Amino acid sequence: MGNFHLKEIKSVSYEKAELKKGYTDQSLRINLNSNDIIISPIDEEIKRTFIGGRGYDLWLLWNSVTGKTRWHDPENAVCISSGPLGGTPGYPGGGKSIVTSISPLTGAPIDSNVGGYFGPYMKFSGFDVIQIDGKATADRVILIDGIENKIKIFEAADLPKDSYELSDQLTRYFDPDKPVNVSVVTAGPGAEHTFFGCLNFSWWDAGRKRVRYKQAGRGGIGTVFADKKVKAVVARYGAVSMKSNNPADLEALKRVTKSHAKEIHNLDPNQNRMALVGTTHLVPIMNDHDCLPVHNFKFGSHPESKVIGEEIYEHIFDKGFDGCWKGCAVACAHGVKDFSPFTGPYQGKKVFVDGPEYETIAGCGSNLGIFDAHTILEINFYCDAYGIDTISVGTSLGFVMDCFENGLITKEDTGGMDLSFGNRFNALTIIHQMSKGEGFGAIVGKGIRNMKKIFAKDFGADISFMQDIGMESKGLEFSEYITKESLAQQGGYGLALKGPQHDEAWLIFLDMVHNFMPTFENKAEALHWFPMFRTWFGLCGLCKLPWNDIVPEDNKKTSEPAKVMKHVGWYADFFSSVTGRKTAPEDIITMSEAVYNFQRVFNLKMGFGTREHDTLPYRAVGPVTVEEYESRKERYDLQLKDKYSFDITRMDTKEKLSELRKKREDQYEKLKDAVYERRGWTNNGIPTVNTVKRLGIDFPEVMEVLKKNGVE
């Protein structure tokens, strides 16, 4: 046990609310200015409209901030909620937590969906959602103890700095006899010094007898958490069963849980094998379809990618059950034991690495020209230990390396480091610098949008070129897919509420490979249904992977295989059985629509949320450089000739680049028009009065925001 000190400064005993149909109907607020602990009821209208999870988070956050609130203001809040279905043992992906805050990167609401036991444990302790606001003057640890029915705030000293040690020590401290009863949320030193700090959510791996971690990665919520001087939030709860949610129809819940779990258990071994390889199977698939980011999204494939995919990691991953929720049949949260880093504070020691997943491999591997499975593991480990988002790290470093290779920045600017693609040692050095806020790493940690300004102002770099190659939108770094040949996925990224993260819509194969949505209207329909359906997982406390990564054997014979309607039906049954609210598949879309449109209006409240903010760097749309064009010359020439009727015989590559760009940018604007119309938004991307009324989110404060923006 470490030599840290926790001094109790506030303790409140409470009577635990009885769980009813997946809800406690109570929220918990911790105000760090006053150390107030406030328990409040959640009324029926809010429950009906916002469902739970991300919906509850957004409602509390909306009421905590004004349009002028910035991420580091005390009134900004970190909100965490599972959802009415969260905490169902045995239901695949049935234990997620959703976190929201105003993002340091985007200035708007950000949401992140994460595994680990925290959300369910907090709910079973009596609270559907927690809101942490204010700012402490010294380090704090917050305990929600659902066994003792107490909430405590501690002043903390001498805690381990990194998430890896901190979660482990706090788990053993708060329940040394039954560490499985504890889940810890922590940030890390990187969160204190970057804008893309993540949160580590833990669970106790009973088989390996160690703490494991998943990350709420996107948008810098860990940075907000660290800025508030919260070192950890701990939930403690005892045994969980299918009765814990006090479902409306226990037998129906058991039936649907058994059906879904059994199908995954039977079919995953012959499909994506996620219980063995996680999401690493995507590396060779994306590479073969020219969708794997290589060298800052310049290219979509690389011959060396074969050494960083499932064939390698399957043999490296430690064998054993890897569910980030109790009894999850997907069990994809793999890790590597006895890994020995070759740099940094853990150099030469043996550590357990939680990961890597596809996004980390692609972002911190191929995108940086690093084709070495062990270096990727080391980057993964330190990003988690330092509490920084591997996606933003990978995409930001890719941008830096591209700038370096193009001479926009030099060794004089980087502290003497050669940051050419493939330089794994210096990539790791930057990550270590980020954890301390030192050197060039301190600049990289501000994210791409800020780096573009700094590079232009301080180093004289070409701003327009950086706009083209800096893979961010709305201030958030792209997740790891090449979208040049999929207009629908350009929309999936550019029109996503929080910025270019693939959890709203992943349409590349439907669009690019299968040509399933040839018209703008087809694409707009997909960019309505898929984001709405996927939003629902975050409202209920669920993971999306069991929906469409393992599918029924007869799915291909259905009229809309991409929607996996058999599973959608199961989810409707799942919701009905727990909440007692009779739900059909189409109701799921309506539930999500309300929260989705509310978040769009929230963006508007914060000064964003209009057409101009749904823009993309051109590299997400088409080839920026002559090198890129020439690398796929046959493809682009053919498009100019056949699709756009150009006579290219006398055109040089620069002319072709220019003409292709005009066409592709025009297509993206037309896509925006079609999607806005389908979603019931104005041509400027704002929900209309009719839309918010139809969805029941026409609260006076919502109408006021619309009116301020010319929508009445």
Place this chain on the structure above:
Amino acid sequence: MPWSEHMTIDSLLQSLENVDFCSVIRLNGKLVSSPKFSETKIKDNSKIDLLPLVAGG
């Protein structure tokens, strides 16, 4: 499925129904993606699994 000497993934899929969304298969455990279907030959007694529509991260 009877095997023939010049059978490829592509030719095999053409003989099957409801494979419009098949862009990745496992051939004896190894992933093969659609750009390589026409060049990938199938040996006798091979085990082939059709993967579901790729769903992304």
